[in-house]
Amino acid sequence: MPVTFEELPLQVEGVNLHLSTIHNLKPNPILFLHGFGSSKEDLADLSLQPALKQHGYIAYDAPGCGHTESDNLAATDIPFLIATAEAVLDHFKITKFHLMGHSMGGLTALLLASRHPDRVLSFVNIKGNLAPEDCFLSRQIFQFPADDPEAFINAFIERTRTSGAFGSAMYASTLRHRVRTAAVRPIFESMVELTDHADLIDKFLALPCPRMFMFGEEMRGLSYLPLLEREGVELADIVGCGHFPMYSNPVEMYHRIADFLDRA
Secondary structure, eight states: OOOOOEEEEETTTTTTEEEEEEOOSSSSOOOEOOOOOOOOOGGGGGGGGGGTTTTTEEEEOTBBBTTOSSSOOOGHHHHHHHHHHHHHHTTTTSSEEEEEEHHHHHHHHHHHHHOOOOTTEEEEEESSSOGGGGGGTTHHHSOOSSSSSSHHHHHHHHHHSOOOOHHHHHHHHHHHHHHHHHHHHHHHHHHHHHHHOOOEEEEEEEESSSSEEEEEEGGTOOOOOOHHHHOOEEEEEEETTTTTTHHHHHHHHHHHHHHHHHHH
C-alpha cells in the first residue's frame, strides 16, 4: 500500500485543526511523534526501508509545526499534543500500535503510553525528555527571556545554529518554516514543567512493552543511562550524532529500529 499524504480536519479540546498527515495503514502501525520545530517527514524514510516495509506508519505535523493549521496556537502544550495523538488514533481506529517519538515527541509519546499501556506494543524513545538535564532547548524560554516572541525565536535559532552540535545547524536552518512563533512558549513551558515534576523516568520504566532509548554519542554522559540499562531498557547509542540521529546518522538509526522491532 503506498504512502498517503492527507489533510485531516479534527477538533481537539475545542481547537479546530487541519492536521497534515502521512500514513501507510497496516495492522498495528507505528505512530511517530516528531520533535519541537521538526515535522512528520523526520522519519518518513521509514516506509522506504526494506527491513521495515512490513510495518504500517502514521505521522503528522504537530499543532504549531509544519503544515498543520490550528485556530488556537496558545493551546499548544504537551497535554494538548497528547490529546491530538489520541484523536488521530481514534480517527484511524487504531487499537494497538508501536510508538516512536523524538525529543518533544518522545515526551508526548511517553505520557501517551502511560495513559494507554495496554495498547502500546513497543516504544522507541529517540532522546525524549526523561530528566531536567534534557531541557537544554526548552529551558531557554526561561534562561533567555524575551517579551517579543519573534525576538526569542530569532535568538534561539542563532544559538542553535552556532552550538557546534551534530545536526544543529541543519535543524536551525528549517526552524523558521517548521514552527509557529505563538506556539513556542506554551510548548516550552509545559515541557519544562513536566520534565521537572512528572517523574518521567519512573513512568518510562513502568511501561510493560519492550522499550528502546536512542541517543547520539554526544549524549553518552546522560546521568540516567545506567539506570535505564539496569532496568531492562535497550540503549541505542548512535555514533556520529547528537540530538538528531535522523539528520546525522539515519542509516544506523533505521538499522537499530528494524532490529528492535523484529525482536519486539
